[in-house]
Amino acid sequence: MLKIESISKKFVGNDFYSLKDVNMEINKGEIVGLIGRNGAGKSTLMKLMAKSLKPTSGLITYNGIDIHSKDNVLTDFGIMIDPVFYPEMSVIDNLKFYLRLHGKEELFSNIEPTLKLVELWEARNRKPKGFSFGMKQRTALAIALVAEPDFLILDEPFVGLDPIGVQKLIDILKQWSNERQISMLISSHQLGELEALCERYVYIEAGQLADAFDGAACPSLLVYLKETKNLEGIQSLLSDDVILEGNVLDISTKITSEEINEIFKTLGNHALIEKIEVKENHLKEIFTKGQ
Ligand SMILES: Nc1ncnc2c1ncn2[C@@H]1O[C@H](COP(=O)(O)OP(=O)(O)OP(=O)(O)O)[C@@H](O)[C@H]1O
Known part of the structure; x- marks a missing residue:
């Protein structure tokens, strides 16, 4: 578990704190935005x-x-913040060098799937020196992922990936967090991508932790029901992710396709659906409040 206690940072020459008294924890397997x-x-x-x-x-x-x-202490961390690769060394040699440096030569077999994930396998023998911005980002991402880290720190990992690459990355990070209990801290301005991934968020404002909230606020569907009577049939479908408030059923997009089918089958059978809306993006609300 990673614990941050009363962390402050003032850079030499600045008359302000870039971080002031920040406290937070990240537990095993948790993905924090x-x-x-x-x-x-x-x-x-x-x-x-x-x-x-x-x-x-x-x-x-x-x-x-x-x-x-x-x-x-950080040997099992995968870090993507500043570029960490050697621009004059081919991508594949960069990854081999990184694994050797960390005494993890047995993970050379991870290089091909990792480079395929970030769509650099075809470019594996090229040097990052001549890469586009996105390709450099993806090289840094490959280095962060290749050594099977226990903890990932990713600063803007979606920048430079196309939509298919973004979806592939989201899927693999989710899978790692579920199956291998990898913890992650991910910063991004791409709020939709974060919402597809994170269970919890911390919001920093002018160096201070201004808000912390969990993923219950992720996107959801609002189903307006024609009536609130005769809803016995849907009681068994209610959960933390499917909430009935008045005549509105708030269905988190986190639920499985089987659950979605079951809900809509039940609602449809009783002709209960009045209309459907998508709930406003909560992260966007946080950003725009007070603007
Ligand atoms: N090396 C440094 N020397 C002096 N000031 C710095 C240094 N690095 C960051 N700062 C200042 O600290 C504050 C926080 O910067 P930081 O880069 O952490 O913000 P950020 O939230 O990551 O921003 P962005 O979303 O633009 O990447 C800013 O005012 C920045 O100018």
Whole structure:
């Protein structure tokens, strides 16, 4: 588990704190979305967690160990913040070098599926020096993913991926979190992508943790029912993800296709559907409040 306690960061020469007294925890297998406007402090927080910056004050521990107290605490971290590849070395050699550096040569077999995931397999023998911005992003992403990390820190991982690449990445990250209990902190301005992935969010505003909320606020369908009587048939369908309030059924898009089919079959059989709406994107609301 990663724990951040009262972390503050003031860069030399600045008269303001880029982060001020931030506290948070990320548990095993949890995917946490980090959101906030430009300059809010997201990258600074991630860099402190990745040890590429030192905090002005506060403590960050991973499984109880102060990450800044000694080397090798982050060996099982996959980090995509700043470019970490060698521009003059082919992509495939970059990945081999990274695995060797971490003593993980036995994972060379991961290189092909990882490069296929980020759609760089065809370009594997080219040097990132001549790559487009998106290709450089995807090289950094491949390096973060290749060593089967226990903890992923990804700063804007969707930038540079096309829609199919984005969906493939979302699917694999979900799968890793479910099957291998990998923890993740992901920052992105692409709120729809985050909503497809995260269970919990932290919102940073001017260096401070302004809000934290869970994924219950992910997109949902609102089904307006013609009547609120004779709803015994749908009682068994209600859950944390399918909530009935008055005559509105709030159905989270997290539920399975079997559940969706069951709900619509039941509603249709009783001709209960008045109209359907998509609930406003909650993350967008957070961003735009007070604007
Ligand atoms: N090396 C640095 N030296 C001085 N100030 C810095 C440095 N890095 C970041 N800052 C300042 O700290 C604040 C937070 O920056 P940070 O990059 O963490 O924001 P961010 O939330 O990641 O923004 P964006 O969404 O634009 O990437 C900004 O005011 C920024 O100018």
